[in-house]
Amino acid sequence: MTTPMVKFENVTKRYGALTVLDSLNLEIAPDEKVAIIGPSGSGKTTVLRMLMTLERINDGIIYVDGEPLTHMPKNGRLVPADERYLRRVRGKIGMVFQHFNLFPHMSALRNCMEAPIHVLGLSRQEAEQRAAELLDMVGLSDKKHQYPSQLSGGQQQRVAIARALAMRPKVMLFDEVTSALDPELVGEVLNVIRKLGKEHNLTMLMVTHQMGFAKEFADRVCFFYGGQIVESGRPEEIFSAPKEERTRQFLSAVLEAS
Amino acid sequence: MFWDWNYVWEITPALLRASLVTIQATLLGFALAATLGLVLAIMRMSRTSWISVPTAGFVEFIRSTPVLIQIFFIFFVFPEFGIVLPAMTAGVIALGLHYGSYCSEVYRAGLENVPRGQWEAATALNLSPYITFRDIIIPQAIPPVVPALGNYLVALFKETPLLSAIAVLELMQTAKILGSQSFRYVEPITLVGGFFLVMSLVAAAFIRQVEAWLNRSLRNPGGER
Numbered sequence: 391m392t393t394p395m396v397k398f399e400n401v402t403k404r405y406g407a408l409t410v411l412d413s414l415n416l417e418i419a420p421d422e423k424v425a426i427i428g429p430s431g432s433g434k435t436t437v438l439r440m441l442m443t444l445e446r447i448n449d450g451i452i453y454v455d456g457e458p459l460t461h462m463p464k465n466g467r468l469v470p471a472d473e474r475y476l477r478r479v480r481g482k483i484g485m486v487f488q489h490f491n492l493f494p495h496m497s498a499l500r501n502c503m504e505a506p507i508h509v510l511g512l513s514r515q516e517a518e519q520r521a522a523e524l525l526d527m528v529g530l531s532d533k534k535h536q537y538p539s540q541l542s543g544g545q546q547q548r549v550a551i552a553r554a555l556a557m558r559p560k561v562m563l564f565d566e567v568t569s570a571l572d573p574e575l576v577g578e579v580l581n582v583i584r585k586l587g588k589e590h591n592l593t594m595l596m597v598t599h600q601m602g603f604a605k606e607f608a609d610r611v612c613f614f615y616g617g618q619i620v621e622s623g624r625p626e627e628i629f630s631a632p633k634e635e636r637t638r639q640f641l642s643a644v645l646e647a648s
Numbered sequence: 649m650f651w652d653w654n655y656v657w658e659i660t661p662a663l664l665r666a667s668l669v670t671i672q673a674t675l676l677g678f679a680l681a682a683t684l685g686l687v688l689a690i691m692r693m694s695r696t697s698w699i700s701v702p703t704a705g706f707v708e709f710i711r712s713t714p715v716l717i718q719i720f721f722i723f724f725v726f727p728e729f730g731i732v733l734p735a736m737t738a739g740v741i742a743l744g745l746h747y748g749s750y751c752s753e754v755y756r757a758g759l760e761n762v763p764r765g766q767w768e769a770a771t772a773l774n775l776s777p778y779i780t781f782r783d784i785i786i787p788q789a790i791p792p793v794v795p796a797l798g799n800y801l802v803a804l805f806k807e808t809p810l811l812s813a814i815a816v817l818e819l820m821q822t823a824k825i826l827g828s829q830s831f832r833y834v835e836p837i838t839l840v841g842g843f844f845l846v847m848s849l850v851a852a853a854f855i856r857q858v859e860a861w862l863n864r865s866l867r868n869p870g871g872e873r
Contacts, residue, residue, distance in 0.1 A: 442772050481774050491769035495787050504783060505773035557773060 393456040395420040395561060395593040401492055403436055410436050412538075412617040413450065413635040417613035420560075423587055425604035425625070428614030429640060430483065434597045437614075438563045441595070442485045443476050454482050455560055472558045481509070484559030488566040490546045497526060498549045499534040502556045510557065517556075524552035530580050544575030548582050555586075562586070564596035576600070583607070605629050613637045659826050660665050663839055666822035671847075673740055674805045680744025681804065682797065685751025689759055690781065692752065710749040716810050718742045723814045739811040747804045754796045758789035791862045798855030801849050809840075819843060833838055 392415040403411040411433045418424050426434045434507040439445045441452060443459070449470065450520060452459045461468040471479075492501050502521035506512045512520070525534045528548040538546050547567055553643040554562060564583065580603050586592060598604050604611055605625045612622040613636070621634045633639050691703040710718070723738040733741070763787050770780040809820035823836035 442768075444768050444771060477774060477776070482770075485772040487765060487769065487772075489765055491763075491765035493766065493769070493784055493788075504779075505775055507784070508776070508779045509774045554772070631677075 392420060394418055394453070395422070395455055396595070397453040399451045399453070400416065401440065401452060403440060403445060404448045406605055410617050411440075414617075414619065416612070418529040418561075418593055418595065421591050422648075423609045424596070425606060425608035425611045426595065426597045426614060427599075427601065427611060427640075428606060428620075432614040435565055435619040438485065438595060438597055440563050441561070442483055443480050446470075447532060454479060465567050469527070481557060482560045483563065484554035484557055484561070485563040486547070486550050486554050486567050488569050490538070490543070490550045490570075492546055492553070493628055494538050497535050497537055498530060498541065498552075501538070501549055502553045505553070506556050520556055521552070524555050525549070525647065527555075527585070528552045529578070533611070536647065542575060543571045544578045547579045551579075551582055551586070555590075559592070561593045561595065564594065566597050566599065568598070568600060599644070601629070601641070613640065615640070651798075651834065652832065655735070655830070656839065659765050659836055662822055662826060663819060663836065663843070666817060666819045667843055669684045669736070669816065670805075670808050670818040673736065673743065673808050673811060673816065674801070676740045677743035677747065677808075678804050680740065681747035681800065684744060686734055686749030686755050686786075688748060688752035689755035692756060693759060707749045707752055711753075715742060715746040715807060716745055716813060719810060719814055735811070735814045735816045739814060740742070740809075743804055743807065743811075747800050750800055751794060751797060752799070755789065758793035759785060761792065761844050762788045769865050791865075794862055795855060795859045798858070801855070802851050805851065806844060806848065 396416070396418040398414045398416040401411060401414045402409065414433075414437070414566065416437075419552060428434045436445060440447050440530075441454075444602070449459050451461050457479055458468055458471070459476075460471055461478050462471045492498075493504065499518065499521050502524055503514070503517040506517040506520060507514065519642075522531065523535060525531055528551055528561065530545060530548055530552070533541060533545060533549075538549070541549065551567075567583075568579050571579065580600065583596075583603075584607060587594060596608075608625050610622060611625045611628040612619050613628060613632075613634070614620070617634045621628065621632060621637045629641065632641060688703055688707055691699050692707065694700045694703075708714060719739055719742040722733065722742050723735060726738070766784055766788065767780070770784050775784065808818055811818050812821035812824060815821060819840045823833075823840045826836045827833035
């Protein structure tokens with residue numbers, strides 16, 4: 391069996407007395423597309439945030455591409471990773487946020503150049519060329535000199551996707567990337583993600599409320615409830631014949647609303 | 649005669665020269681305050697408590713003691729420890745320290761107002777802490793606090809007469825010397841007051857211009873849509 395691209399091993403996350411994730415075990419294969427669904431507060435966004443190292447974990451280990459992410463080897467043992475180690479391994483992961491989080495004082499192009507220049511050490515010309523190609527791929531070649539405030543939500547989110555891709559990550563995380571968008575702008579963002587899935591060898595992990603998209607796009611769907619994966623499987627299994635009562639309740643509530 | 653124009657013309661050149669010292673002390677003091685303030689603000693926000701706690705203590709200590717005492721301390725007490733500074737240097741350092749601690753609170757408000765998502769995006773892009781501050785956080789934190797910093801510039805300017813206490817030949821000290829030589833205080837002191845009034849108004853107008861310009865460029869970076 392190939393090494394999983396992402397592996398959660400007994401990962402626990404607590405906020406004070408509240409356990410958000412309870413001994414999570416999850417393996418994601420290279421190039422696999424996994425959709426995470428579940429009610430709010432079920433810990434699904436926390437999974438992505440831990441993987442992006444935005445949250446520290448309380449217990450367990452996360453591996454990425456065969457290397458520990460949350461821990462580093464030291465004298466033959468694994469100890470919690472320090473900032474320097476994190477900076478090295480975190481480059482394998484890219485993230486797109488619900489609220490875009492573009493840098494408002496930089497043009498679309500500059501947003502996509504900042505990290506390649508300062509982290510990957512690309513020259514200005516190389517970074518600019520790559521940024522322009524990526525903006526072209528997300529369909530925004532005519533908007534590259536615009537600032538975030540001059541773009542629609544859908545366009546901003548597409549810039550954010552291009553910005554994350556500019557770092558050439560192996561794993562892309564999408565955290566409810568269409569939730570803050572007006573309904574008519576959702577499609578253009580999902581189309582970009584579809585295209586990415588087809589044209590790039592990327593492992594993708596997405597938290598989403600777009601059940602239709604999850605069903606069509608994902609190789610696997612994980613249903614989170616109460617900090618645990620209650621059920622996971624191929625989308626057609628989860629959506630047509632869920633085994634667990636919790637999953638059925640959640641899906642019928644979601645489908646009723648839409 | 650209550651007001652002697654001839655005397656006014658006579659002392660004007662000396663006062664103008666002294667006003668350059670006042671402006672110099674203001675600009676140097678504020679440059680120090682603006683730089684030190686930013687450093688203190690960043691240190692105070694540090695997650696490492698042995699950096700943030702002493703910094704907070706230092707800022708509170710400086711803000712809670714009069715600037716005149718700080719000026720005296722640096723000029724008269726530091727030499728006891730072998731640090732002998734010219735009056736102007738001691739005065740600029742004291743003003744810079746005092747207003748630096750005030751500016752640090754202004755910067756801190758600006759830094760804390762940058763949305764958390766900006767920090768998270770910087771982390772997700774693997775930017776170093778230095779680049780994150782320099783390219784992402786500071787450019788967003790400072791424009792909104794420029795008016796507040798400008799107020800401290802004017803306040804610092806108006807505190808420079810305190811330097812006359814350690815005999816820096818700035819405007820106030822010069823006016824006092826002129827007055828004691830001729831026993832006429834009305835003209836020199838009035839001229840000094842007028843100078844401060846005019847310069848403060850000019851500075852305030854300038855800050856308003858900068859503020860308006862910043863507001864325009866913040867609301868719509870990159871110009872017209």
